[in-house]
């Protein structure tokens with residue numbers, strides 16, 4: 001196992017325990033965890049700014065340790081989300097009280113992804129005492145688990161402040177392996193409103209459930225088309241953009257014409273074009289349906305709500321970020337994953353990005369989520385490499 005300074009290790013574990021104790025389930029107020037992190041970074045001399053959501057309830061933090069001497073190298077962004085997924089029953093211990101058993105730290109978020117945050121925060125002091133030749137940024141977002149709601153607000157601000165270069169390391173659990181690509185994940189709910197009536201006179205109403213089922217039929221047709229559009233040499237599995245209906249909800253009784261119905265659906269596009277194509281086609285079809293509905297009842301409506309659109313993360317042949325990580329870990333392999341991350345958002349504004357962090361995705365979102373202590377050590381070792389690559393010898 002790699003050798004890591006004991007004080008630094010202890011510090012990481014203590015910070016991780018603190019981070020787990022904040023019940024930062026997506027959608028909830030995360031200001032206390034953000035203040036906690038900001039405090040640690042400020043003590044190390046970082047400057048920072050926050051980006052709030054509309055209700056000022058949830059917040060992103062972006063902090064910077066400035067280069068000390070020359071600013072010779074590309075800045076590094078260490079990026080993580082502060083939210084965790086909800087807990088279900090069946091935990092062996094309190095999910096929000098970290099517990100160490102069998103060389104593992106148990107707790108919600110321990111692996112996804114407070115372990116990475118803890119290591120980065122603990123390492124901030126080491127960075128601050130080094131003669132850095134590049135800026136080191138810390139990006140902490142809210143609501144990643146609910147289709148990346150927080151990060152786009154931060155990205156907008158980064159663009160405004162001209163922070164659009166450098167290398168971003170998204171510390172999602174990959175066991176410090178390089179992930180350089182994933183599909184997008186777009187989630188939608190489409191609401192149909194027609195006119196209720198007695199089922200014995202179907203022509204007197206507008207049946208939202210029936211129009212919704214035609215809409216679903218169209219989605220199924222488009223699903224086939226997406227398959228036909230499969231790009232050559234696709235690196236994904238399945239190789240094409242997928243589409244899935246998560247649920248259809250509507251109606252109140254057998255003998256009542258359903259006036260309301262909604263459809264939950266999602267697509268995982270392999271490229272942006274497929275997302276644009278699909279949305280264009282389904283919206284066009286919805287308009288046709290709506291015209292038909294309105295002929296009978298002018299108050300009819302169809303509304304497609306975007307739950308979230310996590311953009312894909314594209315493989316880049318000569319990726320600065322991947323090369324940087326490889327130069328530290330010695331591992332040149334590049335892998336593809338099936339889960340979405342904030343990586344595509346950073347990539348989109350020109351920042352070379354890689355997904356690489358401690359812990360295994362196998363343990364994420366599960367009952368008795370944990371991170372192995374050895375992964376924490378691996379991450380600290382990795383950050384030590386980041387430090388070494390950030391100073392001129």
Ligand SMILES: [Zn+2]
Pocket residue numbers: 081112113144172173
């Ligand atoms: Zn995550």
